[in-house]
Amino acid sequence: MIRVLLVDDQPLVRAGLRTILDEETDIDVVGQASNGEEAIVAASTLTPDVVLMDIRMPLLDGLEATRRILAGSSPTRIVILTTFDLDDYVFQALRAGASGFLLKDAPGDEIVRAVRVAAAGDALLAPSVTRRLIERFGRRSPASTAPELASLTEREREVLQLVAGGLSNREIAGRLFLGETTVKTHVAHMLDKLELRDRVQAVVLAYESGLVEPGV
Numbered sequence: 001m002i003r004v005l006l007v008d009d010q011p012l013v014r015a016g017l018r019t020i021l022d023e024e025t026d027i028d029v030v031g032q033a034s035n036g037e038e039a040i041v042a043a044s045t046l047t048p049d050v051v052l053m054d055i056r057m058p059l060l061d062g063l064e065a066t067r068r069i070l071a072g073s074s075p076t077r078i079v080i081l082t083t084f085d086l087d088d089y090v091f092q093a094l095r096a097g098a099s100g101f102l103l104k105d106a107p108g109d110e111i112v113r114a115v116r117v118a119a120a121g122d123a124l125l126a127p128s129v130t131r132r133l134i135e136r137f138g139r140r141s142p143a144s145t146a147p148e149l150a151s152l153t154e155r156e157r158e159v160l161q162l163v164a165g166g167l168s169n170r171e172i173a174g175r176l177f178l179g180e181t182t183v184k185t186h187v188a189h190m191l192d193k194l195e196l197r198d199r200v201q202a203v204v205l206a207y208e209s210g211l212v213e214p215g216v
Contacts, residue, residue: 005048007039020108036060070097077118164206
């Protein structure tokens with residue numbers, strides 16, 4: 001059972017999300033919060049697998065709440081809810097360790113899929129807007145000067161580039177003529193060496209380091 005915490009200052013938004021998720025037999029909404037402070041307490045006491053987190057809220061916003069919840073070794077995954085006019089906040093949340101984001105008006109099946117993907121430890125990289133966010137806000141220094149990439153093998157760097165392009169393990173396997181299990185191993189080693197939580201943070205690093213350039 002996937003345990004979900006809903007965080008949004010609008011009761012109607014929370015109610016709508018709960019209605020969608022309550023229809024799924026493998027998802028259990030274990031709590032709700034209306035601001036970042038409540039979210040931090042709820043995440044600590046309820047230990048949800050996934051938090052659907054709004055950005056703009058009173059008392060403490062979702063960005064800072066995300067940072068604090070993920071500051072330790074919490075296995076909780078956070079998916080950011082946005083109206084899409086807050087690109088800079090979303091990017092900062094991705095850097096803080098969020099596993100991706102959803103538009104608030106996303107269809108129900110997309111919301112359900114996002115919860116399952118996040119709970120499985122993957123990242124929500126499919127929407128093309130994720131890449132546009134990273135391209136827009138990454139500082140992109142030359143890759144040759146990024147010491148964090150020095151520990152990677154040539155194959156791991158290649159896999160990181162393809163992950164940054166939004167490719168799934170299966171797509172990467174096809175591109176590199178490797179088995180999908182082999183790709184999973186390369187991804188796991190890459191994340192471990194770079195001390196990253198998941199693929200989203202890997203994408204952010206790839207753009208910020210200059211390993212991947214905008215539009216490439």
